[in-house]
Structures are given as C-alpha cells and as structure tokens.
Amino acid sequence: MQFLSRNLFFVVTLVAALFATGCARESGEHLVVTGSSTIAPLATVLAERFEATHPGVKIDVQAGGSARGVADVRQGLANIGMVSRALKADEGDLLADTIARDGIAIIVHRDNPVAALTREQIIAIYTGQVRDWKAVGGADAPITVVNKAEGRSTLELFLSHFKLEAPAIRADVVIGDNQQGIKTVAGNPQAIGYVSIGTAEYEASRGTPIRLLPLGGVEASTAAVAAGRFPLSRPLNLVHRSELSGIARDFIAFARSAEVNDLVTGQYFVPPAVR
Amino acid sequence: MRIDALDRATRSDRLHGRWMGLFAMLTLLVPLLLIGELLVDGLPALGADFLLRAPTDAGLGGGIGSVLVSTLWVLAVCQGVVLPLGLGCALFLVEHVRAGSRLERALQLTLDILGGVPSIVFGLFGNRFFAVELGLGFSILSGGLTLACMVLPLFIRAAEQSLRLCPDRYRSAAAALALSRWGFVRRILLPTAAPGIALGVVLASGRALAETAVLLFTAGYVTRWPGSWFDSGRTLAVHIYDLAMNVSGGSTNAAASALVLLVLAIGIQALAVALGRISRGASA
The missing domain is CATH 1.20.5 (Single alpha-helices involved in coiled-coils or other helix-helix interfaces)
Structure with missing residues (x-):
C-alpha cells in the first residue's frame, strides 16, 4: 500500500498530462469511418489494404449502426459513414456510394421438389401457419424451419423484407452463421433456410445438395443481386456530406474498384455490377 | 428425547x-x-501465433495480439483512475464522515444510484463527454475513463466494506500510541483492508473486461496495434461480439478469444488474491 500511495502522485500527473496533450492531437492523414456493423468488417479489411499501399494514412473504422453513420457524418464526427440500406428521402443532404450488395437466398435441399415459393407462402411457413410441404406443392413431410440467431444482420434483412417481427417466427432450428445454415439444410431434405447469397451460390456450385429458390420471379444469383434486380437484397453504402477530396475520395474510389472484389466476396457480399 | x-x-x-x-x-x-x-x-x-499477431481479414485470420494489448491498456487506464479515486472516496467515507450524517447519506445515495445505472448509459455518456466534448475521440483513454466511471461505485463499496472491517481496538491502540490519523491509515488500516481492496479490484476488472457496448462507443473498433493512448483500440469482448455477430465463419476465433478472456479474468483474480496475501503478511 505504501507503494501505491507513493505512486498515486505520478498516476494523477500522468493522466493530467495526457489530458493536456489530448487537445493538441495532430489530424494529418487520418480518416474516420463509422456506421453499420454489417459493413464494418468489410470496411476494416478494405482499410487494411488501403493503409498498406498508402504509408502514413490511418483509417479508423468504428461500428455502431447505420443511423450512427448518418448522424456522425452530419455532425462532422466522421469523414465517411457506413449505411447498409438505401438513403431515405430526408437524407438528401448526403451522397452515397455503393461498395457492395448484401443478398439473401432462400435455400432448400436439392431433392425437394418445390420449385418456387411465393412471398405469402414463405411468410406462412416462417410464422408456423403452414407446417407441411404438401400445402405448398411438395412431398407429404413436415417442414423444418431454419432461422438465424437474434442480432444477425441477415435476420434483420429477412424480417424487414417480409415485414415480419422477430417473435412471430416459429423456428425449429436456430443457426448462427451461413456455413451452419447450409450444413443444416444440406443434411435435412425437409428443411428451409436462408443464408447469404454468395455463400449459397458457391456451395451449390461445389455440389453441396442445396437449391436456391427464385424470389418474385427473379433467379437467386449473385449476378441478379449485383444488378440490383433481386428483391431480397440491400446496398452497402459509404455516405458523405459533399464531394470529397484527397484521401477520403481515394479511399471510396479504392473501395469501389475491381481490385477489392476478393475482399467483398470474402465477407460473403456481392460486388456491385458497375465498377 | x-x-x-x-x-x-x-x-x-x-x-x-x-x-x-x-x-x-x-x-x-x-x-x-x-x-x-x-x-x-x-x-x-488457439496457439502462440494467435496470441501474438494482429487480426487480419476482419478477425478470420491472424490472431488477437493487438486486441489483447488494447484490452490491457484500457484496463490499466480504468484501474489507474479507479484505484486512487475510489480508495480516497472510501477512506473519506470511513474516516471522516460521521455515520448517519446528511453528507454520508447523500454520498451513499449517489453511489447506489451510480451503481444501478445500466452500463449502456455510461457508454452514451462516455461517448458524448470524453470522446466528443473533451475531444479524446474513439480512444483507449476514452474507453478506460468511461469504464472507470462505471466501476467506481462497485470498487468504492468493496473498499469501504473492507475498511469498516478493521477492528475498533486497532484504532484505540493506535490512538493510545499517539499515532497520527494518516499514520494509522497508512500503516494499519490499509494493510488490514488490503485483501478486500484487492477483491474490489478483481470485481471492477471483471466488470470492465465483460463490457462490450460501452467500449464499442468509446474505445472503438480498430484492430491496429495501439501506438498511444489516443488510438482507438478494440477490446477482447468487442472482438468476440463482432466475430460472433457480424463476421461469417468467425465462431471458431470467437470461442478462442473467449478462452483467452476467461484465462485473463482468472489470472487477474489470482494476482489480486496473491497481492492481498502479500500485503497482509507484510503488516503482520
């Protein structure tokens, strides 16, 4: 304890000194990017690669939700905001650049004879009103409903697209990530689930016994998502107040360029069609 | 019978x-x-590589080296503020405030209210006050100071209780030997209360280590190696949350990080127990 009392003075002085220097922090090549926690992991890897080719540049990515991305850019707390939806009508003061699209595919087992489901049928299955494949033109077997765990962005997108509330869903299996969802459906011919479209397409092409169901007459493919035709998808945007200059402009151009396609697909998103 | x-x-x-x-x-x-x-x-x-490297590919690759360092820094800032402030407040409550007086009741009420405030409120406050108004931004310092505000009541309570456990006859004996008040506090009261104070440090660290939302708002999300206290640094709990929730295929690394967090928590506990024992031995 003597040790403590002797060092107390130093600790207090140190903290005071740090406060004092805090006001004089340099603001050179430093970008702050805040917003959607869906985009944050992608922005982090983009920033990592950008920093590697631009020595001296620091890009700090902060997660906290799309709403915060918008608010921080407006208040000038962030140079760039991350917003995982299209901008709303009252956000006309901001400019958005789409760096990727996030799409969800409804998947069933490959041997399931059901070719397509309507919006109403999917809602009925997920709310427990339809419990048998026979009711939607399939085999006489019960449906295993696979849902995502609470808090997942895929769940949010799914719910908002079908205008469902989380407690209304009657799920038999709750899964965490995409791989787990694909494994569950591939191992159960009666299961229906939804996963990131990039993962589903990749797994189906590798021979995993799953099938992607079309939605609203549009086939579920990354190409359809990239073109913005697939209904169950959303843009992942970087937003900013006015025309940018310098490092911020370079970073957005870099994030939209074809040289980062591997990073976008690596996070199970779809690169936008126009590059 | x-x-x-x-x-x-x-x-x-x-x-x-x-x-x-x-x-x-x-x-x-x-x-x-x-x-x-x-x-x-x-x-x-889990492996040596995992502990020493910074995360790459949004946490799917690399390790948690930089995250671990940020966590320890945040914890150090938090304890560096909590220990002197909290101990001072606890000593004041025990030594200088008459039990049942209006001041004592006001202080106790303030501590109870502070202790009952949900952590997310501290997160919002810390973001507003430390990060924006004081201009510290998303930084290890913002995170540590916000955490300090949050765990202060917890620590003061623990310290106060262990200080009150000191038998009255020690006090009488000290007075009989004409020991000054500060001398009594320094040589008798603090050493006898040391194990309880150490426990307070453990409790405070445990709560600080577990915190996610608060730190996401203040210390931030950046996985780079922290260069100074003003750099944003992701802590282990935030890293685990992000891997489990926002990164596809991140569950293995999330579990490995959780193991490290668990070992860290147990390690701090063991350290505090050992420190408490040493200081008690020194005073005996």
Missing part, C-alpha cells in the same frame, strides 16, 4: 446433506460445461 426420534433426525440430516451435495455438484457443472464448450470450439484455433 426418544432414541428413534434422534435417529430419524440424523437420517433426515443425512438426506438433506445429500440433496445439498447434488445441488453443489450441479453448480459445479455450469463452469465445466462452459469451459468444455469453449475448449471444443476454440482450442483448435
């Missing part, structure tokens, strides 16, 4: 004991299951 009544009593006692034992075993099962699950999920990813 009749013999068979006595016999029945001991039999029911024995039965009672067995039931209690069963419940005790069930309680033991909880940590076993928890650690078992984490070991199965996370152990394959």
Whole structure:
C-alpha cells in the first residue's frame, strides 16, 4: 500500500498530462469511418489494404449502426459513414456510394421438389401457419424451419423484407452463421433456410445438395443481386456530406474498384455490377 | 428425547446433506460445461501465433495480439483512475464522515444510484463527454475513463466494506500510541483492508473486461496495434461480439478469444488474491 500511495502522485500527473496533450492531437492523414456493423468488417479489411499501399494514412473504422453513420457524418464526427440500406428521402443532404450488395437466398435441399415459393407462402411457413410441404406443392413431410440467431444482420434483412417481427417466427432450428445454415439444410431434405447469397451460390456450385429458390420471379444469383434486380437484397453504402477530396475520395474510389472484389466476396457480399 | 426420534433426525440430516451435495455438484457443472464448450470450439484455433499477431481479414485470420494489448491498456487506464479515486472516496467515507450524517447519506445515495445505472448509459455518456466534448475521440483513454466511471461505485463499496472491517481496538491502540490519523491509515488500516481492496479490484476488472457496448462507443473498433493512448483500440469482448455477430465463419476465433478472456479474468483474480496475501503478511 505504501507503494501505491507513493505512486498515486505520478498516476494523477500522468493522466493530467495526457489530458493536456489530448487537445493538441495532430489530424494529418487520418480518416474516420463509422456506421453499420454489417459493413464494418468489410470496411476494416478494405482499410487494411488501403493503409498498406498508402504509408502514413490511418483509417479508423468504428461500428455502431447505420443511423450512427448518418448522424456522425452530419455532425462532422466522421469523414465517411457506413449505411447498409438505401438513403431515405430526408437524407438528401448526403451522397452515397455503393461498395457492395448484401443478398439473401432462400435455400432448400436439392431433392425437394418445390420449385418456387411465393412471398405469402414463405411468410406462412416462417410464422408456423403452414407446417407441411404438401400445402405448398411438395412431398407429404413436415417442414423444418431454419432461422438465424437474434442480432444477425441477415435476420434483420429477412424480417424487414417480409415485414415480419422477430417473435412471430416459429423456428425449429436456430443457426448462427451461413456455413451452419447450409450444413443444416444440406443434411435435412425437409428443411428451409436462408443464408447469404454468395455463400449459397458457391456451395451449390461445389455440389453441396442445396437449391436456391427464385424470389418474385427473379433467379437467386449473385449476378441478379449485383444488378440490383433481386428483391431480397440491400446496398452497402459509404455516405458523405459533399464531394470529397484527397484521401477520403481515394479511399471510396479504392473501395469501389475491381481490385477489392476478393475482399467483398470474402465477407460473403456481392460486388456491385458497375465498377 | 426418544432414541428413534434422534435417529430419524440424523437420517433426515443425512438426506438433506445429500440433496445439498447434488445441488453443489450441479453448480459445479455450469463452469465445466462452459469451459468444455469453449475448449471444443476454440482450442483448435488457439496457439502462440494467435496470441501474438494482429487480426487480419476482419478477425478470420491472424490472431488477437493487438486486441489483447488494447484490452490491457484500457484496463490499466480504468484501474489507474479507479484505484486512487475510489480508495480516497472510501477512506473519506470511513474516516471522516460521521455515520448517519446528511453528507454520508447523500454520498451513499449517489453511489447506489451510480451503481444501478445500466452500463449502456455510461457508454452514451462516455461517448458524448470524453470522446466528443473533451475531444479524446474513439480512444483507449476514452474507453478506460468511461469504464472507470462505471466501476467506481462497485470498487468504492468493496473498499469501504473492507475498511469498516478493521477492528475498533486497532484504532484505540493506535490512538493510545499517539499515532497520527494518516499514520494509522497508512500503516494499519490499509494493510488490514488490503485483501478486500484487492477483491474490489478483481470485481471492477471483471466488470470492465465483460463490457462490450460501452467500449464499442468509446474505445472503438480498430484492430491496429495501439501506438498511444489516443488510438482507438478494440477490446477482447468487442472482438468476440463482432466475430460472433457480424463476421461469417468467425465462431471458431470467437470461442478462442473467449478462452483467452476467461484465462485473463482468472489470472487477474489470482494476482489480486496473491497481492492481498502479500500485503497482509507484510503488516503482520
């Protein structure tokens, strides 16, 4: 304890000194990017690669939700905001650049004879009103409903697209990530689930016994998502107040360029069609 | 008393004991299951490389080296503020404030209210006050100071309780020997209360380590190696949350990081117990 009392003075002085220097922090090549926690992991890897080719540049990515991305850019707390939806009508003061699209595919087992489901049928299955494949033109077997765990962005997108509330869903299996969802459906011919479209397409092409169901007459493919035709998808945007200059402009151009396609697909998103 | 009544009593006692034992075993099962699950999920990813490298590919690759360093920095800032402030406040409460006085009641009420505030409120406050108004931005300093505000009441309570445990006859003896008040505090009160204060540090660190939302708002999300206290740094709990929730395929690394967090928490506990024992030994 003597040790403590002797060092107390130093600790207090140190903290005071740090406060004092805090006001004089340099603001050179430093970008702050805040917003959607869906985009944050992608922005982090983009920033990592950008920093590697631009020595001296620091890009700090902060997660906290799309709403915060918008608010921080407006208040000038962030140079760039991350917003995982299209901008709303009252956000006309901001400019958005789409760096990727996030799409969800409804998947069933490959041997399931059901070719397509309507919006109403999917809602009925997920709310427990339809419990048998026979009711939607399939085999006489019960449906295993696979849902995502609470808090997942895929769940949010799914719910908002079908205008469902989380407690209304009657799920038999709750899964965490995409791989787990694909494994569950591939191992159960009666299961229906939804996963990131990039993962589903990749797994189906590798021979995993799953099938992607079309939605609203549009086939579920990354190409359809990239073109913005697939209904169950959303843009992942970087937003900013006015025309940018310098490092911020370079970073957005870099994030939209074809040289980062591997990073976008690596996070199970779809690169936008126009590059 | 009749013999068979006595016999029945001991039999029911024995039965009672067995039931209690069963419940005790069930309680033991909880940590076993928890650690078992984490070991199965996370152990394959754990290695020296995992502990020493910074995360790459949004946490799917690399390790948690930089995250671990940020966590320790945040914790150090937090304890560096909490220990002097909290100990001072606890000493003031015990030594200088008359029990039952208006000041004492006001202080206790403030501590109770502060202790009951949900952590997310501290997160919003810290973001607003430290990060924006004081201009510290998303930084290790913002995170540590916000955490300090949050765990301060917890620490003061623990310290106060252990200070009050000091027997009155020690006080009388010190007075009889004409020891000054500060001398009594420094040489007798603090050493005897040291184990309890150490426990307060453990409790405060435990809460600080567990915090996610607060730190996401203040210390931030950046996984780079922290260069100074003004750099944003992601802590372990935030890293685990992000891997489990926002990164596809991140569950293995999330479990491995959780194992490290668990070891860290146990390590701090062991350290505090050892420190408490040493300081008690020194005073004896």
